[in-house]
Amino acid sequence: MTERLLSLKDEVKTELNKCTAIHEVNALKAHFLGKKSPLQELLAKMKEADVEEKKTLGKAINEFKQFVEAEISLKLKEITSLEIQKRLESERIDITLPGKSFAFGHQHPLTKIIEEIEDIFIGMGYEIAEGPEIETDHNNFELLNLPQGHPAREMHDSFYIDPTNLLRTHTSPVQARVMQTSGGKPIKIICPGKVYRRDNDDATHSHQFMQIEGLVIDKNITLADLKGTLALLMRKMFGNELEIRFRPSFFPFTEPSVEVDVTCFKCGGEGCPLCKGTGWIEVLGAGMVHPNVLKMSGYDPETNQGFAFGLGIERIAMLRYGIDDIRYFYLNDPRFLKQF
Numbered sequence: 313m314t315e316r317l318l319s320l321k322d323e324v325k326t327e328l329n330k331c332t333a334i335h336e337v338n339a340l341k342a343h344f345l346g347k348k349s350p351l352q353e354l355l356a357k358m359k360e361a362d363v364e365e366k367k368t369l370g371k372a373i374n375e376f377k378q379f380v381e382a383e384i385s386l387k388l389k390e391i392t393s394l395e396i397q398k399r400l401e402s403e404r405i406d407i408t409l410p411g412k413s414f415a416f417g418h419q420h421p422l423t424k425i426i427e428e429i430e431d432i433f434i435g436m437g438y439e440i441a442e443g444p445e446i447e448t449d450h451n452n453f454e455l456l457n458l459p460q461g462h463p464a465r466e467m468h469d470s471f472y473i474d475p476t477n478l479l480r481t482h483t484s485p486v487q488a489r490v491m492q493t494s495g496g497k498p499i500k501i502i503c504p505g506k507v508y509r510r511d512n513d514d515a516t517h518s519h520q521f522m523q524i525e526g527l528v529i530d531k532n533i534t535l536a537d538l539k540g541t542l543a544l545l546m547r548k549m550f551g552n553e554l555e556i557r558f559r560p561s562f563f564p565f566t567e568p569s570v571e572v573d574v575t576c577f578k579c580g581g582e583g584c585p586l587c588k589g590t591g592w593i594e595v596l597g598a599g600m601v602h603p604n605v606l607k608m609s610g611y612d613p614e615t616n617q618g619f620a621f622g623l624g625i626e627r628i629a630m631l632r633y634g635i636d637d638i639r640y641f642y643l644n645d646p647r648f649l650k651q652f
């Protein structure tokens with residue numbers, strides 16, 4: 313009997329040696345100690361043995377059991393530590409390898425200019441107003457003193473969606489909207505946004521472009537306020553030494569209307585190819601809000617005055633960054649965009 317146990321011990325050892333996984337060890341445990349194990353034979357024989365034999369046999373069986381348990385727990389420890397080692401090996405990170413580089417996106421040059429201008433005006437106490445890109449003919453034209461058939465509508469080749477709705481040709485309708493709802497109170501806003509005109513695209517024209525328009529309405533507003541505001545804007549954008557000048561112009565919604573030039577920041581006013589030898593660069597249109605516009609939106613032109621201006625973002629960005637073709641802004645070519 314003890315021989316049988318000894319050979320079983322050997323069997324346990326050889327079988328355990330072959331195990332490489334925890335489940336195999338568990339199966340082995342069941343095999344040697346479970347219900348169908350060779351031990352059962354021995355236990356059955358115990359019934360026939362006398363008291364003395366029973367004692368030694370019981371002891372031997374118990375010892376065998378302890379032996380199996382001990383061997384198994386050793387093997388389990390060995391396998392677990394091997395597995396941990398394997399995992400550490402496979403998950404090892406070589407910190408000397410070069411890292412992955414991520415391509416970061418960044419702001420579009422037009423967004424940069426818009427935010428810069430917005431910051432300047434917010435610093436002067438303006439609010440930012442926005443409106444829809446699909447506008448009514450009424451807001452886009454009529455409230456701005458451009459009734460049906462007015463010849464100045466020719467200046468804005470428009471995309472009509474139906475007889476009363478169009479893609480806005482400027483951001484002035486946002487100003488009209490604010491005036492309509494402000495109940496005759498003072499206004500100080502800028503309106504940035506996309507606008508559309510039926511132009512053929514070339515280096516200086518785009519059927520879609522961006523504007524920022526400004527509107528101030530209050531008592532005692534004069535052309536001098538407009539000039540001071542625009543001079544400050546231009547100096548912040550292009551340099552402290554700059555002068556601005558007004559040239560008479562025409563817009564249906566302002567009277568008087570002016571075209572605003574700024575000292576050429578490239579040559580300082582001496583004349584160069586950028587300013588076509590004039591020393592001045594045209595940057596925007598502006599004027600005092602036309603009394604008809606004030607009246608149509610519920611302001612008494614006798615007691616209220618206002619100024620308005622509108623500038624093209626692309627034009628400012630082109631001047632600022634020395635870009636010679638407006639189409640670059642809309643091509644989304646990373647080689648262009650990366651430069652800003």
Ligand code: PHE
Pocket residue numbers: 481482483484525563566597598599620621622623
């Ligand atoms: N809305 C005008 C345009 O797009 C620009 C402008 C605004 C001119 C305000 C004068 C005053 O042409």
